[in-house]
Amino acid sequence: xxxxxxxxxxxxxxxxxxRISAPKTATKRESTLPVLVERAGSAAQFAWEEFIYGKIxxxxxxxxxxxxxxxxxxxxxxxxTPLPSISPRDVGTYLDGLxxxxxxxKLHLSAIRHFFDTLVTRHVTMLNPAHSVRGDRxxxxxxxxxxxxIPQARxxxxxxxxxxxxxxxxxxxxxxxxxxxxxVGAVASLRRGDLYDVxxxxxxxxxxxxxxxxxxxxxxxxxxxxxxxxxxxxxEYANKSNPLFRTTIGKTKKLTHNGMTAGDITRMVKRxxxxxxxxxxxxxxxxxxxxxxxxxxxxxxxxxxxxxxxxADPRTTRLYDRRNRKVTRNIVERISV
Numbered sequence: 001x002x003x004x005x006x007x008x009x010x011x012x013x014x015x016x017x018x019r020i021s022a023p024k025t026a027t028k029r030e031s032t033l034p035v036l037v038e039r040a041g042s043a044a045q046f047a048w049e050e051f052i053y054g055k056i057x058x059x060x061x062x063x064x065x066x067x068x069x070x071x072x073x074x075x076x077x078x079x080x081t082p083l084p085s086i087s088p089r090d091v092g093t094y095l096d097g098l099x100x101x102x103x104x105x106k107l108h109l110s111a112i113r114h115f116f117d118t119l120v121t122r123h124v125t126m127l128n129p130a131h132s133v134r135g136d137r138x139x140x141x142x143x144x145x146x147x148x149x150i151p152q153a154r155x156x157x158x159x160x161x162x163x164x165x166x167x168x169x170x171x172x173x174x175x176x177x178x179x180x181x182x183x184v185g186a187v188a189s190l191r192r193g194d195l196y197d198v199x200x201x202x203x204x205x206x207x208x209x210x211x212x213x214x215x216x217x218x219x220x221x222x223x224x225x226x227x228x229x230x231x232x233x234x235x236e237y238a239n240k241s242n243p244l245f246r247t248t249i250g251k252t253k254k255l256t257h258n259g260m261t262a263g264d265i266t267r268m269v270k271r272x273x274x275x276x277x278x279x280x281x282x283x284x285x286x287x288x289x290x291x292x293x294x295x296x297x298x299x300x301x302x303x304x305x306x307x308x309x310x311x312a313d314p315r316t317t318r319l320y321d322r323r324n325r326k327v328t329r330n331i332v333e334r335i336s337v
Contacts, residue, residue, distance in 0.1 A: 033045060033048060034048070034069075034070055034073040034074070034077075035073070035077050036073045036076060036077050036082065036083045037073065037083065039082065039083070040082065040083040040084065040124055041124075043122045043123060043124050044083060044119065044122070044124045046122060047115075047118045047119050047121070047122040047124055048115075050118055050122070051114065051115050051118040052065070052066055052069075055114075055118070058209070064107060064111070065107075065110075065111040065114070065115075068107060068108040068111035068112065069111050069112060069115050071108075072091075072094055072108065072111075072112050075090075075094050076090060076094075083119070083124065083125065084124065084125050084126075086116075086125070086129050087129050088129045088130070088132050088133050090129065091109075091112060091129050091130045091133045092133050095108065095109060095133070095135070095136075102135075102136040102137070105135060105136050106135045106136065109130060109133060109135045112130045113128065113130040113131060113133075116128040116129060116130050116131075145283065145285045145286060145288070145289050145320075146279070146281045146282055146283070146286055146289070147286055147289040147290050147293060147322050148278070148282050148286040148287060148289070148290045149290065150290065150294065152278055152282075153178060153287070153290060155276055155278070156174065156272060156273060156276045156278060157171065157174065157175070157178075159272070159275060159276040160174070160272065162228070164232070164253045165229065165232040165233045165253065165254075165255055166248055166253045166255070168225070168228050168229040168232045168233075169229050169233065169245055169246070169255070170268055170272060171225050171229070172222075172225045172226045172228075172229040172245075173187060173245055173260075173265060173268070173269075174269065174272070174287070175221070175222050175225045175226075176204070176222065176226070177284055177287040177288070178287045178290070178291060179218075179219055179221075179222045179291070180204060180206070180216045180222075180308075181287070181288050181291040181292060181308050181309050181310075182204075182206050182208075182216070182288075183208065183209070183285070183288065184262045184265050184266055184269075184284040184285070185209065185262045186206040186207060186208050186209075187206075187245070187262075187265060188245070188259070188260055188261055188262040188264070188265050189206075189207050190204065190206070190243070190244040190245065191240060191241055191242060191243060191244055192235060192238045192239065192240050192241070192242045192243070192244050193240025193241065194206070194244060195218070195226060195244065201217050201218065202217075202218040202223050202226075203215050203216065203217055203218060204216050204218055206310075208310050212310060214310055216308070233246065233255050242257070242259075243257075243258070243259025243260070244259075245259065245260045245265070246258060246259060246260065247259070247260055247264060265284060266283065266284055269283070269284045270283070288309070288320065289320050289322065291308075292305055292308075292309055292317060292320040292321065293320065293321055293322045295308070296321050302314055302317060302318070305317055
């Protein structure tokens with residue numbers, strides 16, 4: 001059974017500062033040092049905290065790198081190898097034993113390499129044992145995110161019930177991801193003040209990953225979708241620091257004062273796609289693929305599409321281009337065997 005959100009609890013977070021959530025309590029695993037680091041002395045302990053908590057600002061990168069380094073150090077501890085004695089052979093054999101995809105192995109190698117760079121700087125080790133270790137060859141020609149087709153996206157939008165605030169909210173969220181190519185995390189972080197009138201049009205200001213802030217114009221139908229949601233949710237004149245998209249109280253179709261997280265939006269999109277009988281493999285990121293591919297197929301310059309997507313490198317934008325890289329069934333049906 002889903003837990004019903006108490007109204008008093010829902011109201012308690014209304015006046016939290018914009019884009020700031022309550023701090024999480026550190027778990028025992030996060031607060032303890034790896035055994036090899038602790039045994040190596042104060043310089044190693046300083047290097048650990050400097051690298052994990054000082055140099056890495058993105059929480060997702062921090063968590064991924066910390067897991068990778070802890071696993072490698074646990075492996076070396078099992079071999080009874082102290083931190084200063086770890087060699088390139090230890091790193092190479094560890095990577096060979098990982099039953100992961102090449103991209104995940106490259107992440108582990110990157111984490112180990114950068115961590116030992118810090119250890120060298122703090123004079124814990126003489127050399128970086130991961131510096132000369134080569135990772136698996138990986139050439140990404142096309143992203144793995146499945147594309148939602150234009151007919152499928154239209155079917156999804158038409159399947160949404162717009163007779164209540166929750167349906168209007170979900171329609172506005174999905175339309176924003178389609179018509180702005182924004183990531184789900186950026187949509188979840190939107191505040192009421194991020195939708196504003198610049199005189200001749202409305203704009204949305206997104207806080208993207210990497211600390212980027214982007215302003216994207218709102219097309220007319222998207223503006224109508226968002227305004228309809230704000231009116232139904234009585235949020236037209238809400239405080240600018242309030243979340244733009246709010247959670248609901250169970251199945252009552254009543255909005256709380258809590259903002260939706262990226263996970264909330266992902267689950268909502270998955271549920272809406274399932275109701276519209278769309279493939280289960282589709283995700284919120286599929287809208288981003290569809291938008292980029294659609295614009296490129298219409299002849300929009302790659303540079304303009306890259307700016308809309310917020311990519312620093314045009315090669316990243318090309319990974320979303322699915323125009324000429326599809327193996328159709330017609331091709332395989334023509335095999336003569």
